Amino acid sequence: MPETTPLPGQERFLAPLDETPLQETGALDxxxxxxxxxxxxxxxxxxxxxxxxxxxxILLVAVVVIAPGLxxxxxxxxxxxxxxxxxxSSGHIAGYDKQGYDVFARMIxxxxxxxxxxxxxxxxxxxxxxxxxxxAGFYGGWVDSxxxxxxxxxxxxxxxxxxxxxxxxxxxLFPDRGEFGGIVxxxxxxxxxxxxxxxxxxxGQVLQVKNMEFIDAARAIGATKRSNLLRHVIPNSLPxxxxxxxxxxxxxxxxxxxxxxxxxxxxxxxxxxxNDINAAQNQIRSGQRIGVMFWxxxxxAFTALGFILLGDAVSDALNPKRRTE
Amino acid sequence: xxxPVLQIKDLQVAFRAGKKLIPAVRxxxxxxxxxxxxxxxxxxxxxxxxxxxAIIDLLPGTGVVTGGEILFEGKNVAxxxxxxxLALRGSSIGxxxxxxxxxxxxxWRVGAQIKEALxxxxxxxxxxxxxxxxxxxEEAGLPDAERRARxxxxxxxxxxxxxxxxxxxxxxxxxxxxxxxxxSALDVxxxxxxxxxxxxxxxELGVAVLLITHDLGLAAERADHLVVMYKGQxxxxxxxxxxxxxxxxxxxxxxxxxxxxxASQRLSSERARVEVREQAVQTAAEIAEEVATHADEFGVGxxxxxxxxxxxxxxxxxxxxxxxxxxxxxxxxxSFTLARGTTTxxxxxxxxxxxxVARMVLxxxxxxxxxxxxxxxxxxxxxxxxxxxALRRQMxxxxxxxxxxxxxxxxxxxxxEEPLRTHGIGNDKEREAxxxxxxxxxxxxxxxxxxxxxxxxxxxxxxxAIARALALEPEVVVLDEAVSALDVLVQAQxxxxxxxxxxxxxxxxxxxxxxxxxxxxxxxxxxxMQNGGIVESASVSTVFDSPREEYTRRLLDAIPGxxxxxxx
Numbered sequence: 001m002p003e004t005t006p007l008p009g010q011e012r013f014l015a016p017l018d019e020t021p022l023q024e025t026g027a028l029d030x031x032x033x034x035x036x037x038x039x040x041x042x043x044x045x046x047x048x049x050x051x052x053x054x055x056x057x058i059l060l061v062a063v064v065v066i067a068p069g070l071x072x073x074x075x076x077x078x079x080x081x082x083x084x085x086x087x088x089s090s091g092h093i094a095g096y097d098k099q100g101y102d103v104f105a106r107m108i109x110x111x112x113x114x115x116x117x118x119x120x121x122x123x124x125x126x127x128x129x130x131x132x133x134x135x136a137g138f139y140g141g142w143v144d145s146x147x148x149x150x151x152x153x154x155x156x157x158x159x160x161x162x163x164x165x166x167x168x169x170x171x172x173l174f175p176d177r178g179e180f181g182g183i184v185x186x187x188x189x190x191x192x193x194x195x196x197x198x199x200x201x202x203x204g205q206v207l208q209v210k211n212m213e214f215i216d217a218a219r220a221i222g223a224t225k226r227s228n229l230l231r232h233v234i235p236n237s238l239p240x241x242x243x244x245x246x247x248x249x250x251x252x253x254x255x256x257x258x259x260x261x262x263x264x265x266x267x268x269x270x271x272x273x274x275n276d277i278n279a280a281q282n283q284i285r286s287g288q289r290i291g292v293m294f295w296x297x298x299x300x301a302f303t304a305l306g307f308i309l310l311g312d313a314v315s316d317a318l319n320p321k322r323r324t325e
Numbered sequence: 326x327x328x329p330v331l332q333i334k335d336l337q338v339a340f341r342a343g344k345k346l347i348p349a350v351r352x353x354x355x356x357x358x359x360x361x362x363x364x365x366x367x368x369x370x371x372x373x374x375x376x377x378x379a380i381i382d383l384l385p386g387t388g389v390v391t392g393g394e395i396l397f398e399g400k401n402v403a404x405x406x407x408x409x410x411l412a413l414r415g416s417s418i419g420x421x422x423x424x425x426x427x428x429x430x431x432x433w434r435v436g437a438q439i440k441e442a443l444x445x446x447x448x449x450x451x452x453x454x455x456x457x458x459x460x461x462x463e464e465a466g467l468p469d470a471e472r473r474a475r476x477x478x479x480x481x482x483x484x485x486x487x488x489x490x491x492x493x494x495x496x497x498x499x500x501x502x503x504x505x506x507x508x509s510a511l512d513v514x515x516x517x518x519x520x521x522x523x524x525x526x527x528x529e530l531g532v533a534v535l536l537i538t539h540d541l542g543l544a545a546e547r548a549d550h551l552v553v554m555y556k557g558q559x560x561x562x563x564x565x566x567x568x569x570x571x572x573x574x575x576x577x578x579x580x581x582x583x584x585x586x587x588a589s590q591r592l593s594s595e596r597a598r599v600e601v602r603e604q605a606v607q608t609a610a611e612i613a614e615e616v617a618t619h620a621d622e623f624g625v626g627x628x629x630x631x632x633x634x635x636x637x638x639x640x641x642x643x644x645x646x647x648x649x650x651x652x653x654x655x656x657x658x659x660s661f662t663l664a665r666g667t668t669t670x671x672x673x674x675x676x677x678x679x680x681x682v683a684r685m686v687l688x689x690x691x692x693x694x695x696x697x698x699x700x701x702x703x704x705x706x707x708x709x710x711x712x713x714x715a716l717r718r719q720m721x722x723x724x725x726x727x728x729x730x731x732x733x734x735x736x737x738x739x740x741x742e743e744p745l746r747t748h749g750i751g752n753d754k755e756r757e758a759x760x761x762x763x764x765x766x767x768x769x770x771x772x773x774x775x776x777x778x779x780x781x782x783x784x785x786x787x788x789x790a791i792a793r794a795l796a797l798e799p800e801v802v803v804l805d806e807a808v809s810a811l812d813v814l815v816q817a818q819x820x821x822x823x824x825x826x827x828x829x830x831x832x833x834x835x836x837x838x839x840x841x842x843x844x845x846x847x848x849x850x851x852x853x854m855q856n857g858g859i860v861e862s863a864s865v866s867t868v869f870d871s872p873r874e875e876y877t878r879r880l881l882d883a884i885p886g887x888x889x890x891x892x893x
Contacts, residue, residue: 009329009356010550012563014573034776037733213730217793220687221744222717235734 041239044317051313057306064111074105076271087289097279097292106276107295113272115303117186118253124191126245129198134237136199137206138229148203151196160258162193167264182267186256194252201244205237212236239318243311250307257300273300330398330500330533331357331380337392338372338379346391349375351557353393357501357533357550362524364536364548364565366580368812372557374423377503377537379403381418382410398500416446419494419532421523423506425486429478435489436462436474439496446497457496465492466522484515491523495532502527505537512674512839513883520547520885539813541584542842542886545569553577569886583817584886585842594846595866601828602667602849608831609666612800616700623715624700630801630833631663631686631720636695638681655681657857658695663801668827668834670844670865672880673854682854683805683837687722688713699801718748721794725806727786731778737789738774744796763792767822784815791822795830803835808843820846842884845869853877 006012035043045051064071080100088095088103097103136147154162166189170177177185209215210233218228259265260274261281268275273296280293338350350372357363367373378384380395380402395403397418402410414420422428430438436458443454455474462470465488478486487507494502504523508516524547527534538544544551545565552562553576561574572578610628617626624630638656643649656678663669673679684690686697688704697704699716707713721744724730731740741760745751751759761771767788778786787807794802804823808816824847826832836848844851844865851868853861853876861874872878 006550006564007327007329007356007358009332010358010563012567013559013561015558015560017575034736035780036736036777037779040779213724213726214732216684216689217722217724217730217790218732218743219689220717220720220722221747221793221797222714223743223747227747232732236732 041317048313054306054309061303065115068108071108072105074102076105076109103295107299109271110273113270114253117256118249120187121190121252122245122249125194125198128195130202133199133202134206134234137203151199155196159193163189179270186265201240209233209236243315247308247311250304254304327358329356330359332396335393338375339391341387349557353559355552359533360531362534362548363550364544365552366541366544367554371554373537373554381414416497417499419499419502421490421494421504421507425483431478439493442493442496448497461492483511501533503535514879517883541580546886583813601824604828605831606666612831623719627701628665629662630665630700632698634660634696637693639693655857661852663833665833666831668836668848669850670836670848671852672841677854678857679837679854683803687803718797719799720801721799722803723790723794723807725809727783730790733778737776741793767792783811801833805837841880
């Protein structure tokens with residue numbers, strides 16, 4: 001650092017003081033109301049057009065499920081064989097299927113069973129996956145090994161194949177289980193093979209969260225392991241679980257339809273999209289009135305798309321890193 | 326008359342957020358001459374890195390140059406075509422980036438990455454380039470360069486990676502090298518080696534260096550000319566020594582008085598420390614007496630509040646084959662005492678085992694062997710929940726990362742309330758009064774209660790973490806790198822707060838840090854750790870004035886700016 005005369009442009013310079021007034025170091029910004037992370041995510045979600053589109057789609061499906069009577073006054077289980085494959089007339093925009101059922105009415109009433117299976121299965125896998133994943137990740141050791149290996153085994157079996165076999169077993173054990181029993185059977189069959197995904201995601205997230213400093217701080221305060229898990233670790237692990245659960249709702253509805261299409265899902269008496277797609281497949285072979293299939297299939301695609309889009313929107317809102325771009 | 330290699334005139338840079346433009350750099354000007362080292366100093370958010378990145382058109386995200394000129398060898402490059410900038414990058418202007426961990430592609434051999442720089446700038450091709458890579462690595466101070474060139478980044482230490490990045494930045498013999506916090510992620514001794522090497526290398530080659538740093542001491546030591554930035558503006562610039570000895574802008578004055586590396590040589594900070602200690606020891610003695618006379622208090626009230634005896638910690642690492650394992654000794658036979666009302670600092674570089682010691686003292690980690698006694702009670706053999714909870718009340722931690730030490734889902738109120746709730750202290754109303762009182766102690770307004778951690782700055786969060794640690798009225802606070810992640814001015818504030826609280830409440834601190842410079846401002850005794858063991862243990866003045874061990878001396882020498890005489 002030799003002392004020499006400064007070169008041009010490097011003379012001593014001092015900015016006028018009024019240009020950059022000194023601020024109090026570490027002053028608190030109170031210009032906006034307090035905001036929790038959940039509130040912030042909600043605000044972010046409301047700004048996303050994807051959320052409004054998918055929300056409207058799901059809302060429409062929900063209304064159809066709760067009050068199908070608003071959309072049609074026809075009985076979905078009334079068949080008029082004389083109208084078999086009739087292209088329809090006024091009041092019957094979708095016409096009739098092979099058995100003479102009204103295709104539109106069946107599409108409307110089919111929503112209930114399909115959505116019910118999706119929602120119940122999602123609740124089942126989230127509850128099971130969250131508990132097993134959190135316990136495995138938090139306690140580690142042999143508990144983790146046991147849970148993770150069991151999850152791996154179920155993960156290795158393809159969802160549809162597993163559910164197919166599971167349902168045939170249930171069918172053999174309880175041949176007469178009624179409409180609701182049929183739904184429960186499908187929920188169990190899908191749930192048994194669906195939970196490992198949630199377990200894995202929760203476990204990974206818990207492993208990450210449990211090493212953060214605020215967990216150590218809580219331990220140093222004297223909080224027990226269990227209260228640490230319930231109060232800090234699980235709430236902070238929820239965001240990716242919520243995203244996955246939303247997306248899997250759509251996927252599970254499709255899975256139910258696939259099972260019913262294969263003739264092993266919901267019992268034939270239940271009005272559901274999968275059963276109707278199954279019934280309509282003969283039209284594809286015969287080439288008569290292929291349109292019959294589009295109604296339940298379209299409704300199925302619409303619903304699944306709604307949940308998958310919502311999952312995307314929620315994921316954007318909950319992941320601040322992705323938000324910045 | 327030499328012509329400047331780089332001249333920035335009234336540069337304006339803004340970031341686009343939606344439709345708005347948020348200014349980041351507002352009218353910055355500076356000049357760099359060939360062969361010179363110019364440093365831009367400022368804290369995070371001052372616009373120093375943004376200014377540097379604007380020169381080579383590498384502004385992150387939505388950044389745009391909205392005004393001013395950047396003249397490189399007399400030619401305006403602000404707003405130049407992509408192709409022209411590309412031609413400049415590497416060949417005329419080199420860059421040494423901040424983080425050596427993420428700036429090398431982990432899937433490529435280091436040699437191949439340097440070769441890429443050579444080929445891209447048309448310096449050499451094929452076999453020639455291979456030979457040149459080895460020369461460059463040797464030049465950057467990597468021994469056994471031929472073998473090293475064939476290795477992958479994960480086989481390098483942090484310092485070696487930074488050397489490789491320097492080799493890459495200088496590969497095409499640029500006229501200007503931009504070094505953006507080149508050593509901030511490295512240990513001090515490595516930092517000194519790297520900077521020394523960079524100095525001699527750029528001198529030899531006649532390369533001008535634009536050094537971006539938050540460390541005023543480092544800047545003053547390495548640069549001829551200093552540019553101090555604050556909130557996007559240049560507030561003061563001039564010859565480095567003049568600025569350091571006679572700072573005129575109030576911001577620069579604050580910086581000079583807060584920079585730990587500079588402040589640590591000031592006797593005033595040591596005198597202030599003596600006053601704090603006297604007060605703290607006295608208050609602590611009163612507390613000790615109370616503890617000794619009351620049977621229901623935890624401990625016996627002796628003068629040594631924490632005593633670690635022969636602490637050792639082994640970690641098991643998985644071995645080469647499944648089922649096999651090997652032991653790694655992170656802490657090796659560490660013993661020390663902490664006297665009531667004083668601060669003992671544990672200083673060491675990364676991997677020295679200092680944080681592991683802290684975790685064992687806190688009881689968050691079991692020791693492989695050895696004991697920790699708190700006020701005469703062995704904490705490793707505490708039986709029963711009640712006794713353990715009683716110990717927790719007496720000893721609380723404050724951690725390094727202010728962004729990770731508070732639960733992001735908890736409001737500040739809930740965070741500070743948690744210890745009170747866990748220990749069943751008071752009812753809702755009493756707890757609220759206590760929280761207000763605690764916030765007041767750490768100089769935060771009560772309005773902060775209803776806010777969430779993501780709304781606070783790093784310094785504010787660290788205050789909240791301190792308030793939470795004090796909620797249970799502990800006797801000992803373990804500060805694990807508690808000020809390391811903060812900007813200098815905020816760091817100085819927190820250190821002052823800790824000193825005030827110690828005097829007022831008679832606290833005893835165990836202060837873990839990698840930064841020897843801050844030690845003088847807060848500690849009374851120092852333990853220097855290296856590779857899990859204690860190298861030197863003495864009072865602060867002994868360690869600073871007459872260090873016994875070679876390693877301690879090296880640590881002291883590495884404090885940037887420590888050798889610069891100060892006017893005031």
